[in-house]
Amino acid sequence: MTSLRYSLAALALIGATQSAVAADNLDIIVPFAAGGATDIVARSFEPTFSQQLGVTSVVRNVAGASATVGTAEVANSEGNPNIIGYEPAGALTIQPSLKKLPYGPDSFTYICRTVSNPMFLMVSKSSDITSFKQLVKESQDQPFLYGSSGPGTLPHLAMAATVVNSDLKAEHIPYSGSGPAMNALAGNEIQIMADTETILENYDLRPLAVFAGHRLEGYDDVPTIEELGLPELDFAVWQGVVAPKGISDERAQQYADACKATVESDKFKTFADKAKAGIAYLGPDDFKAFVEKRFEANKQVLKDAGLTQ
Amino acid sequence: MDVILAAIGDAFTWQALLAIVIGTWAGIIIGGLPGLGSVVGLTIFLPFTFGMDVITSMALLIGVYCGSVYGGSITAILINTPGTPQSAATVFDGYPMTQQGRVDEALGWATFASFFGGVLSCVLLIFCAPQLAKFAVNFGSIEVFALVCLAMLCIVGISRGSLLKGLVCGMMGFFFSMVGSDPITGADRFTFGTYALSSGLDLIPVVVGAFALSEVFVRFSARDEEATTIPEARLRFPSWREIGRRLIELVRGSFIGSFVGALPGTGAAAAAFISYAAAQKLSPRRANLGKGEPDGIIASESSNNAVTGSAFIPTLALGIPGDVVTAMMMGAMVIHGITPGVRLMADQAQTVYALFVVLIIVNVAMLILSKPSIGLFRYLFKLPLGFVMAGIVMFSFIGAVSVRGNPLDLVVAALTGILAYVLRRGGYPLAPLVIGMVLGPALESSLRRGLLISRGDFFSFFTHSGIATTLFVLIALFLIWTVAAGVLEWRAKVAARREASSAQPVSE
Known part of the structure; x- marks a missing residue:
């Protein structure tokens, strides 16, 4: 019982100091x-x-x-x-x-x-797909899989909007972050991912389009989504x-x-x-x-x- | 070669060495305090690194990380409460050894196994990082599912005596991990309409409640003064002969840890459970596991510290952090202008090699600092028991809430503590609860992702890839082995009883 009293006293003391500090x-x-x-x-x-x-x-x-x-x-x-x-x-x-x-x-x-x-639509550098048109064409036989950093995240939404607004056939596989999704892309578990320049630069990725109103500096040969015949998508x-x-x-x-x-x-x-x-x-x-x-x-x-x- | 020499020069500056000593020591203490673990330690030290150069700041953080993984074993052995979830498997044999008065031996093995695992994984990191990284990429969702299933079988091993009770606790942990957002659809589930529950139950508050708080309750409710005293912490390193005798255990644990650490999304706690499960099948002294056998401590501690080195493999080689801790490290590197990714090894070889050297020094520092750290715990635990217990309760709650700043976690920790106390009174093992909680999310999301990829065909999992098939075969062998061993044991028992009853037919 003594020990119980000790610990209660100690706890009370700690609680008091904490509230005194808050300002x-x-x-x-x-x-x-x-x-x-x-x-x-x-x-x-x-x-x-x-x-x-x-x-x-x-x-x-x-x-x-x-x-x-x-x-x-x-x-x-x-x-x-x-x-x-x-x-x-x-x-x-x-x-x-x-x-x-x-x-x-x-x-x-x-x-x-x-x-x-702004975000880019990207595929792995090891894939032989070099344009959005080719991506759409090859998706007709067997739908591609696209990754995201979780359900309801921006990478998910950007791709969902692309699929709704084009003939691209692709299905969503969510991961617990951009890192695990990149691992899946490297292992060809998924084929497409939308993410930012940081991701694009750090991994072996090829940008096919950018989700912005105009082409970006440093990526002059990457077309905007609008140029590909889709409605303007800004992500x-x-x-x-x-x-x-x-x-x-x-x-x-x-x-x-x-x-x-x-x-x-x-x-x-x-x-x-x-x-x-x-x-x-x-x-x-x-x-x-x-x-x-x-x-x-x-x-x-x-x-x-x-x-x- | 010039690069390596230059890298060694970078690592052996007085700033870096000082950072290693401070970081490692603080890490051991933080890891040893229940509730405070690697993540909290790194959060505390991260802001200090903003003004330092890159090697010094990484030295500090790596020290905290490795130190905290080791530190968790001290309280696991001394008071039956793992300081961090990574050391949960150390309790199985560490605490029984303490009860038998073999504290010094248990702490010695834990320290040496941690050092051995850490150094071996550094060596692997230096020589095989690119190859291991390439191999890890082949671990897709289906392969991870198979690996996690294998790890789950560990529950069977550690709930010897009552498999049913073990499974009940495992399922409970699994269910706890499902509260919150659905990993695939994002919808809320099992939240009972309460918004506070939509962020789910975090691992740390549950571990803190299950081990630390329930231990405090058990000690308070014990009438027997003898059972509640904490033995004096001492450290005795194993002799070379003993090390030689158990060398294979050390190597196996270290390799399992190194390998699991290199896979994204697993982590040190899972590695320790897998390694322990392997020891249960392969150790020559397996019959004693769970009753105070050093092999159990070796399996757990060598593997969880091996993760510290190999977790850097996907981070450095691919820019993919394997767990929360390495994600934080990666964040720190980005602040200092190193961007981990496929080009890091080529672009900044000197920095990367300097990090490797730092990792090795940290492990040596850990070995040297183990004695003063354990000495400090000896003084702490000499205080009246009430103060010690109050301290544990305080740090448990601080740790529970500091992970994500959610007050709900305090309630979760308290309720889990009460639940765990009741379970312990009923003879239910608590470790399966933690295993379910650690592995549950990985099991669920890898299974559901795998089903999305195979378009709903579960049977194609078995033939998805060579790795997957191998792992599933291992699972099958494990199950057959366990069932066969169980049948044999049962028959032997029946035979013994029959013999006993035929020898004394008239008694009773």
Whole structure:
């Protein structure tokens, strides 16, 4: 019994110190585990951003359920001026159409978009397919398999939209991330994958098309999806900063100014260059309009592909 | 050759060596504290590396990683609670040895096996990385399914005495792993309409509850003071003769670990279970396994530390991280301008070789630092039992919540602790629960992906590839062997009883 009393006392002591430390810090929620692609950008964004705001901030990883758990935490902190989320595209513009979530696209105060990288449609370099036309033709006898980093992710949506809008015959196999999907592509378990330039550069891949409105610098011979006779499909992996609803306009303006200054800082630019993250700043109003547009477009793709509930 | 010499020069700077010592030591301590494991350790140290150069920062992180995998075995042996899930298989023989008063021997074997596995996998990494990577690519979903099935058979081995109870726990773990998002369709399942459950049950809170918290409950409820005291931690390295006698066990465990580590999506916990299952069939002292046999510790610890080296094979050679830990390492490399991928070996050979050298130094550092680390645990565990137990509860909860910052995980850890206590009281083995939880997601998603690829034809799995066929044949042999051994044992028992009853016909 003595030992039980000891441990209760010790636990109570520990609890007390913890609550004494908590003060007016800014919480930056990253809805992925530490060390992931989004987390790395967020952690490079944080120092300059806090300096601009003049606060101490803490990057908090709240991972799970395709980044919706962390995102929901931001949405549920209505009126709290000390929490923001560093958000990926999927949690804001895809997941709300896929399942019942405690938030939607109108649950946030939009601050800024930071980076954006368009996606490519790619096959393995070891395959003999060199054009989208050839890909479509060869898929007629035996449908191809395309991989993704999970159900309802951008690589999934980009390919689902391509299949719906063209004669390409291909079926979806989801993996638990881009890495495992690349392993499957190398072993010819799947044949097609849509992902960003980082993936394209790091593995033996051949780009057949780019999901953007215009050809990209450095990839001048890769046609856009529209040039291939499909409707314009715009799929990019982007990240942005959101705050909960109900914060003061003044606070929102402070965030927006700090974000703009951070994205334009040399420190962040150097990092983005190294990590191959394309800086693509959008201010509060543009970002809001962008998210709404992407939300509707993705909803349509999900509907066409029969993925909405 | 010049590249290798230059790489050795890069690794033997005072900054790198200091980083190795700090990282490895911190790793051992973090790994030893229940609940805090490799991921938490790396999360703590990752921000410190932002200002360092690439070799120093990788030295720190590799030290933390390797140290934490070894550290988990210390508490597994001392207090029946694996510090990390990777060391869950060390408990089977480690704790019985402690109860028999052979703590020093158990810790010695765990330390030496960890060192041996780590170094052997480094050597393999240096000489065979490209070949192993190429081979790993042939492991598609169907091959992974076959391998995971083989690993699942480990449940049969460790629930000796009551297979049914073992299977019940295994299925329970498997079911726990299914809560949350469906890996193929993304739909929520088994969440009972609760949004909080849609992120699923994480492994760490369940392991913490099943081992650490239930152990605390068991110790509190024990009336007998003797049973609750923690023996003094001591370390005695095995002699060369003993090592020679068990060399084959060390080599087998290390090879299994190296190989499993090179496959994406498996990891050290799975490797340890597979290796333990192999020891149960192949060790000459297999009859004693589970009752305090060093071979069990060797099987578990040599294989889980061999994973630390070989997990870098897919990461460095293909840019494909095998598990969460290597994914974090890869993230750290990207920050420092090294992009793992097919061209890394050609473009940055010197950096890659320097990493290999660092890995070997880390393993040596681990061997040297094992003694002071265990000394520290000796002091910690000398505190009044109540403080020790309170500390375990505290670290368990910190570990449970720090993995993904989800408060639900605290509830999960607490409820699993209570459930595990009840199960232990009923004589149910807990390890199958963890095995089900570790292997469940891999089993399910590889099976369902395989079915998508074969267009719904399960029987084509058996003939999908040479590797798959081989693995399925091994599974069949394992099953036949187990059943045959069971029948023989049963017949021997019946015969013995008949003899006994015919010898004394009138008694009773």
